[in-house]
Amino acid sequence: MESKGRIIKSISGFYDVLDEKSHELVRTRARGNFRKRGIKPIVGDFAEYDASGDLGYLLEILPRENSLVRPPIANVDQAIVVTSAVEPKFSSNLLDKILVNIEHNGIKPLIYLTKTDLLSDDSYRELKNTLSGYNEAGYVVFDEVDSYSTSQIDRLESHFADKVTVFTGQSGAGKSTLLNHINPDLKLATAAISQTLNRGKHTTRQVSLFEIADGLVADTPGFSSLELIDIDKEELPTLFPEFVKYSPECQFRGCHHVNEPGCKVKEMLASGKIMQSRYDNYLYFLNEINSYKKRY
Numbered sequence: 001m002e003s004k005g006r007i008i009k010s011i012s013g014f015y016d017v018l019d020e021k022s023h024e025l026v027r028t029r030a031r032g033n034f035r036k037r038g039i040k041p042i043v044g045d046f047a048e049y050d051a052s053g054d055l056g057y058l059l060e061i062l063p064r065e066n067s068l069v070r071p072p073i074a075n076v077d078q079a080i081v082v083t084s085a086v087e088p089k090f091s092s093n094l095l096d097k098i099l100v101n102i103e104h105n106g107i108k109p110l111i112y113l114t115k116t117d118l119l120s121d122d123s124y125r126e127l128k129n130t131l132s133g134y135n136e137a138g139y140v141v142f143d144e145v146d147s148y149s150t151s152q153i154d155r156l157e158s159h160f161a162d163k164v165t166v167f168t169g170q171s172g173a174g175k176s177t178l179l180n181h182i183n184p185d186l187k188l189a190t191a192a193i194s195q196t197l198n199r200g201k202h203t204t205r206q207v208s209l210f211e212i213a214d215g216l217v218a219d220t221p222g223f224s225s226l227e228l229i230d231i232d233k234e235e236l237p238t239l240f241p242e243f244v245k246y247s248p249e250c251q252f253r254g255c256h257h258v259n260e261p262g263c264k265v266k267e268m269l270a271s272g273k274i275m276q277s278r279y280d281n282y283l284y285f286l287n288e289i290n291s292y293k294k295r296y
């Protein structure tokens with residue numbers, strides 16, 4: 001009997017599939033010819049499977065809408081970019097780099113600020129002001145003074161229904177802490193930054209999808225640095241939503257918003273409608289992409 005479902009967990013050759021119709025969890029193995037066909041099922045995959053025996057068999061993996069590599073996970077709808085105010089310190093350059101990478105994968109990023117309790121009132125106000133710029137650029141932002149308030153967690157959960165959401169961001173930003181606030185039963189391990197570096201080396205990077213608020217949610221180990229390796233300079237301006245909004249009004253089609261005359265993006269920058277830091281980071285990334293080209 002052929003059924004359809006979604007892989008939500010993978011452990012040593014077994015794949016747990018959440019059945020589309022019955023909503024039951026079925027343990028399966030991959031069909032023998034998968035290896036020969038170069039198919040490696042990953043968490044998030046939609047699969048056709050046979051559940052007639054004691055153990056199910058994956059028959060086919062359906063085409064992926066997108067997939068992430070570290071950790072391997074497919075068909076992701078949105079990413080909660082967990083961003084700490086301090087430890088590690090907020091960096092608009094890193095945040096923009098994360099956002100660009102997520103947009104490149106066709107995933108919707110949402111920004112979630114943590115560790116606001118470690119900030120002075122003035123620094124918090126300044127950071128909140130910065131983040132309101134991101135909100136105007138088109139991003140959903142969570143930046144309450146109490147990072148894990150019930151009201152803010154409720155608002156976050158209201159975005160989960162019928163979607164696959166991954167928690168991403170720098171190691172130590174508070175991803176697992178946030179997920180534990182959402183559902184204390186998860187009991188995810190959390191660790192101070194000094195410990196996360198060691199932890200990464202010794203643990204296998206497993207990823208599972210949890211059912212939360214009518215959606216599927218995954219924690220990820222995060223990263224300590226990030227490159228823009230797959231992005232070219234034609235694509236880069238399309239990964240800044242506020243540039244995309246104004247670029248139809250640029251004088252030239254395919255405007256890079258650098259030195260072209262009649263550039264609406266630069267006009268909006270001058271009038272303060274586009275954040276200077278976002279534009280500066282854009283130029284910085286453009287430079288970085290050009291330098292990759294020289295290297296390879």
Ligand SMILES: Nc1nc2c(ncn2[C@@H]2O[C@H](COP(=O)(O)OP(=O)(O)O)[C@@H](O)[C@H]2O)c(=O)[nH]1
Nearest residue numbers: 114115147171172173174175176177190191192
């Ligand atoms: N002061 C403070 N510490 C936090 C906050 N959120 C997380 N932490 C701490 O930061 C460290 C890293 O958190 P963790 O959730 O493991 O980060 P992850 O690597 O992103 O999953 C842990 O020691 C947490 O207790 C916060 O809002 N305020």
Ligand SMILES: [Mg+2]
Nearest residue numbers: 175176189221
């Ligand atoms: Mg974690």
Ligand SMILES: [Zn+2]
Nearest residue numbers: 250255257263
């Ligand atoms: Zn332009």
